[in-house]
Amino acid sequence: MRDYLDGPYKAARDVARAELAAHAEFAGLAERLPRDEYRDKVLELLLVAAADGLPARGYPKEYGGADDLGGFIAGFETLAFGDLSLMVKAGVQFGLFAGAILHLGTERHHKRYLADAVSGRLLGCFAMTETGHGSNVQALGTTATYDPATDEFVVHTPTPAARKDYIGNAARHGRMAAVFAQLVVGAESPERHGVHCLLVPIRDEDGAALPGVTLTDCGPKLGLNGVDNGRIVFDQVRVPRDALLDRYAQVDADGNYHSSIENPDRRFFTMLGTLVQGRVSVGGAAINASKVALTIAIRYAAQRRQFGAPGSAEEALLLDYRMHQRRLLPLLARTYALHFAQAELVDEFVRVFNDDRDEHDRRALEAQAAGTKALGTWHATETIQVCREACGGAGYLAENRLATLKADTDVFTTFEGDNTVLLQLVAKGLLTDYRRSFGELDPLGTARFVAAQAVEIAVEKAALRPLIERLRDVVPNRSDTSDPDAGLRDDAYHSGLLRYREEHMLSGVARRLKAGIDAGDDPFDVFNRCQDHVIAAGRAHVDRVVLEAFQSAVRDAPEEVQPSLHDLYDLHALTTIEAERAWYLEHGRLSPGRSKAITALVNELCAIVRPVAVDLVDAFGVPGSAVDVPMVVPSQHE
Amino acid sequence: MRDYLDGPYKAARDVARAELAAHAEFAGLAERLPRDEYRDKVLELLLVAAADGLPARGYPKEYGGADDLGGFIAGFETLAFGDLSLMVKAGVQFGLFAGAILHLGTERHHKRYLADAVSGRLLGCFAMTETGHGSNVQALGTTATYDPATDEFVVHTPTPAARKDYIGNAARHGRMAAVFAQLVVGAESPERHGVHCLLVPIRDEDGAALPGVTLTDCGPKLGLNGVDNGRIVFDQVRVPRDALLDRYAQVDADGNYHSSIENPDRRFFTMLGTLVQGRVSVGGAAINASKVALTIAIRYAAQRRQFGAPGSAEEALLLDYRMHQRRLLPLLARTYALHFAQAELVDEFVRVFNDDRDEHDRRALEAQAAGTKALGTWHATETIQVCREACGGAGYLAENRLATLKADTDVFTTFEGDNTVLLQLVAKGLLTDYRRSFGELDPLGTARFVAAQAVEIAVEKAALRPLIERLRDVVPNRSDTSDPDAGLRDDAYHSGLLRYREEHMLSGVARRLKAGIDAGDDPFDVFNRCQDHVIAAGRAHVDRVVLEAFQSAVRDAPEEVQPSLHDLYDLHALTTIEAERAWYLEHGRLSPGRSKAITALVNELCAIVRPVAVDLVDAFGVPGSAVDVPMVVPSQHE
Structure with a gap:
């Protein structure tokens, strides 16, 4: 099973695992070291990882890399089995900072900086978020104004809200920042061209802030205290014209602005789209953090006894209690589902970037990445919480790792895109898909868009009817059937139900948007x-994509793992449907009897999966340094 | 509104508020100080609170107290507005340790120790939990064996699993421990009498462990690092016979055991029952921690802007987004509901203890305390999580307090009783209520009990039919009604639905237990x-109790707060029903149309509550030191 889960990037994963095993001493750093020492230790480990070539894997051969994007992401995800500060700092340095240079810069920038960034010789920040603007990147306040007199850009923080905030590497280690700012060109009649990215040095060789740059520390956080998040304020800082990362837009010496992408919204989303790798990686890391928590909690539950049959000599194992199975095993099943969905996403990512696919494929990839990130990170928050509670007071102690895992992963649901905003983005993509139009829409643009195109686009119920009718055949309303269990373990039935829900919700939204606009209501209110x-x-869409990824994975699995994988798949499918059974009941897709039968079958599947539960977490291949905690060492208990 | 919320114990709450305000410097201690210094600072503050008479309030006048139990609990709950390590350490010292002396000891113990315990001169531990046994207290492994030769008890840890674990005050400050151990009497033919409590000195005046006592530190935890949790191992430690807290059972010099309560199960539950105050207090503290989080997140949402109408000069306030309202406002409503349920519980607690009510009332109180603790602490975990996410990256910084709040409160769901075990206890109480039999049942005893009494008890559907029929009148099946909105804001409709669910589930459980036993299945499997x-x-039971507490509170409220309180109540009632709408649909109590109407009305109520949301959190009266965080200081933003 483990080989099957590791898939094509097994080698990269094993390198990362070996690295974690070799540096097992850094488990528990967060608790042992004062904050600044912890940060420096994480930097030291970052440089070890760089020396081992882990980050270089994802970069072009000419700059010391291996041109292996999939392996790069798989290795990065695997770091989530270890100290998450290291993983996040690696993400900032090798994913975001170096990635911005690679994707937004041109050959000049690559030659000058890329090898240093990838080796960790040049430590950098990804200075996008501001105190006043997180998700709404288009409204950033920092400005970069071209001064033709000196052939320089002047980078400036005009208001307190425009301060760069929560920036990794800013408080202590970063020497340079990839700064996102509103590009202003034209001295007499200044013209704004939207958000662009420039490389701005922030510290000198000795680590002192450069003139005009004010660097402060965000201070302690819930977790990830090995990452030195800080704030940056620019006071008229000058950088040469070629500091602009100019792949998508250029400014000439006279201050003329050029871009091959004329529409500013589209240009903005194209630039941002190249950074999709961050979301892909965070989703994967979150899923892997869930694996760590489940490995710990399920092994604990398989050896911890409490209460039991009256008069019996031995108490019962926690994992034999129905409630304990109910809490942990559906999360185990969903972790597998998300693992396979993530593997599909990484494959797609590699295809899109290596083959330089068209804009439609890129947009689809972005939506898939956004959705997987949202579900994967919420899943991690929920799973780690449940695992902590399932281990009682022992789970609260740092030595048993769940505490740190919980604190460190918590921010994943809101960084690299707030999850609710990301799911809006997914839905927006699906709505615009109706007419194959992309890129011009901010989240609220959806309403505007619908307003403008209401007549043309196929958002009316009528247009969807054939699809819904087709689905109705796949998903008969079982209210009238005599056997409420019939076909409950049928793949086509599961995906039929999830597809029906997705299409129904989507067409419903489209209809409501259109009706509101037709009635002349304010587009913001309508939305x-x-x-x-x-x-x-x-969310309904992503649920369906995840379900179908699991279905494919079961189909493609080697014969020996098929049976347990199929049980686990059924558990995942039916808990997903169970969680939304109110909706299916409301829409006549489940009868009350069938709905209850699903709950009963979920219980039964928990009991079926229980005997292989420990094997199923072992297959994750989490290194011992991450999961061999005192509470699961048998001698501590009996 | 604030006066109404503060209720009869306003004075005690205000004393605690004033104390928090006077020691505002200890906000952020957790991040500023190394662990041991933090612990010592918390002790210092604990002694300040003791000097101010906060804990003494709950103790008898003859030992320096004020005989004001309700005020004691209200003051303790209010400490949850400040540093939660202080609150928990106060709970250990003044609630659990001193409480064990008061409730389980006799006059001799009171005279010797109580004044010192309540003043903090004698720092103590409550040594119940062991590494191998948390919730299952009856199975503790520590032994206290009477040795008539020396008239002493020998306290001993026979196995690694019997080590006392997670004990507050054990790692650093405690001088004495109230140790729960299996009492063994009779040298030749030793006889076990179950778990009893003894006072055992553990440290000398200089803080060194006494001979035979091994004290270790549990090390860092997810939160509450100002509390010095530790482990205690006893190696044949001898204490005089009168160290036994002997209110419910005595051992004479010859080693004869006497107890006025003959049934050992009943004796055990009677002893444990006196400690109900801990659960009452933790539930209240959790609810107050939710108030802190909501105050921060709602004030933030009422000033933070992001995105907005296209082309509009200003971005929209977070609190004006439907999704943001949906996330925060039902939690605000539930916090009010739980506040009133907790106030009812404290009243009942005071009545039961002051009037020395009978066993039936005590059992009912214990169930109510268990249920409120479970719901209140899960509510805190959920609410603080949602508030953190609703504040994005800013919510992750320690300076904005949500991080600390989250880490500190997380253990509440599993300490003072694991929540799932507590809800079992609630259900058990309700099942046994059918025949007014109490006290003999461990959680699994329920099955045994049903087996033994199957013929006599009224668990058959027939017996419940009249009640269910009566409820059916209150809750007509609206499937056939033409107006799906009719009566949706009717109190009787809400409580009718919740009562129906409670009774239906309970009778269903009873039936299933009986059927399993009748079929000759193993009682453990049946259960x-x-x-x-x-x-x-x-849970269904507690949901109903909480709902009805809110209903009473609205009825009794002064006229000027009635309207907004009633809207909030409706929001709470309908989100509770919405959350369980699948069940109501499955059981024919909601039609699909009515179910959808409820969701629509919840959205509408969110919009109705939104304009008063800030006033509603202001009414909690959380001191500024707890909620005036950088992200809600306007100058930081605009």
Whole structure:
């Protein structure tokens, strides 16, 4: 099973595992070291990883890399089995900072900086988020104004809200920052061209802030205290013209602005789209953090006894209690589902970037990455919480690792894109798919868009009817059937139900948007009234994609792992449907009897999976340094 | 509104508020100080609180107290607005340790120790939990064996699993421990009498461990690092016979055991029952921690802007987004509901203890305390998580307090009783209520009990039919009604639905238990097959109790707060029903149309509550030191 889970990037994963095993001493750093020492230790480990070539794997051969994007991401995800500060700092340095240079810069920047960035000789920040603007990147306040007199850009923080905030590497180690700023060109009649990225040195060789740059520390955080998040304020800082990362837009010496992408919205989303790797990686890391937690909690539950049959000599194992199975095993099943969905996403990512696919494929990839990131990170938050509670007071002690895992991963749900905003983005993509139009829409643009195109686009119920009818055949309303269990373990039935829900919600949203606009309501109000519906539709879509990824994985699996994988798949499919059974009941897709039968079958599947539960977490291949904690060392207990 | 919320114990709450305000410097201690210094600072503050008479309030006048139990608990709950390590350490010292002396000891113990314990001169531990046994207290491994030769008890840790674990005050400050141990009497033919409590000195005046006592540190935890949790191992430690807290059982010099309560199970539960105050207090503290989080997140949402209408000069306030309202406002409503349920619980607690009510009332109080603790602490975990996410990256910084709040409160769901075990206890109480039999049942005893009494008890559907019929009148099946909105804001409709669910689930569980036993199945298996059902039934009961407490509070409220309180109540009632709408649909109590109407009305109520949301959190009266965080200081943003 483990080989099957590791898939094509097994080698990269094993390198990362070996690295974690070799540096097992850094488990528990967060608790042992004062904050600054912890940060320096994490930097030291980062440089070890760089020396081992882990990050270089994802970069072009000419700059010391291996041109192996998939292996790069797989290795990065695997770091999530270890100290998450190291993983996040690696993400900042090798994913975001070096990635911005690679994707937004041109050959000049690559030659000058890329090898240093990838080796960790040049430590950098990814200075996008500001105090006043997180998700709404288009509204950033920092400015970069071209001064033709000196052939320089002047980078400036005009208001306190425009301060760069939560920036990794800023408080202590970063020497340079990839700064996202509103590009302003034209001295007499200044013209704004939207958000662009420039490389701005922030510290000198001795680590002192450069003139005009104010660097402060964000201070302690819930977790990830090995990452030196800080704030950056620019006071008229000058950088040469070629500091602009100019792949998509250039400014000439006279201050003329050129871009091959004329529409500014589209240009903005194209630039941002190249950074999709961050979301892909965070989703994968979150899923791997869930594996660590489940490995610990399920092994604990398989040896910890409490209460039991009256008069019996031995108490019962926690994992034999129905409630304990109910809490942990559906999460185990969903972790497998997300693992396979993530593997599909990484494959797609490699295809899109290596083959330089068209904009449609890129947009689809972005939506898939956004959705997987949202579900994967929420899943991690939920799973680690449940695992902590399932281990009681022992789970609260740092020595048993769940505490650190919980604190470190918590921010994943809101960084690299707030999950609710990401699900809106997914839904937006699906809505615009109706007419194959992309790129011009901010989240609220959806409403505008629908307003403008209402007549043309196929958002009316009528247009969707054939699809819904087709699905109705796949998903008969079982209200009238005599056997409520019939076909409950049928793959086509599961995906039929999830597809029906997705299409129904999506067409419902489209209809409501159109009706509101037709009635002449304010587009913001129209959108806002449907916001919960929009987000639910996005989620319904991702649920379906994840389910189908698991189905493919079961089909493709080697024969010897098929049976347990299929049970686990059924558990995942039916808990997903169970969680939304109110919706299916409301929409006549489940009868009350069938709904109850699903709950009963979920219980039964928990009991079926229980005997192989420990094997199933062992297959994750989490290194011992991450999961051999005192509470699961038998001698500590009996 | 604030006066109404503060209720009869306003004075005690205000003293605690003033104390928090006077020692505002200790906000952020957790991040500023190394662990041991943090622990010593918390001790210092504990002694300040003791000097101010906060804990003494709950103790008898003759030992320096004020005989004001309700005020004691209200003051303790209010400490949850400040540093939670201080609150928990106060709970250990003044609630658990001193409480064990008061409730389990006799006058001799009171005279010798109580004044010192309540003043903090004698720092003590509550040594119940062991490495191998948390919730299952009856199975503790530590022994206290009477040695008539020296008239002493020998306290001993026979196995590694019997080590006392997670004990507050043990790692650093405690001088004495109230140790729960299996009492063994009779040198030749030793006889076990179950778990009893003894006072055992553990450190000398200089803080060194006494001979035979091994004290170790549990090390860093997810939160509450100002509390010095530790482990205690006893190696044949001798204490005089009068170290036994002998209110419910005595051992004479010859080693004869006497107890006024003959049944050992009943004796055990009677002793444990006196400690109900701990659960009452933790539930209240969790609810207050939720108030802190909501105050921060709602104030933030009322000033933070992001995105907005296209082309509009200003971005929209987070609190004006439907999704943001949906995330925060039902939690605000539930916090009010739980606040009122907790106030009812404290009143009942005071009545039961002051009037020395009978066993039936005590059992009912214990169940109510268990249920409120479970719901209140899960609510805190959920609420603080949602508030953190609703504040994005800013919420992750320690300076904005949500991080600390999250880490500190997380253990509440599993300490003072694991929540799932507590809900089982609630359900057990309700099942046994059918025949007014109490006290003999461990959680699994329920099955045994049903087996033994199957013929006599009224668990058959027939017996419940009249009640269910009566409820059916209150809750007509609206499938056939033409107006799906009719009566949706009717109190009687809400409580009718919740009562129906509670009774239906409970009778269902009883039926399943009986059927399994009748079929000759193993009682443990019978119980285990229903465990999820049992716990859901317990929860359904507590949901109903909380709802009705909110209803009473609205009825009794002064006229000027009635309107907004009633809107908030409706929001709470309908989100509770919405969350369980699948069940109501499955059981024919909601039609699909009505179910959708409820969701629509919840959205509408969110919009209705939104304009008063800030006032509603202001009414919690959380001191500024707890909620005036950088991200809600306007100058930081604009």
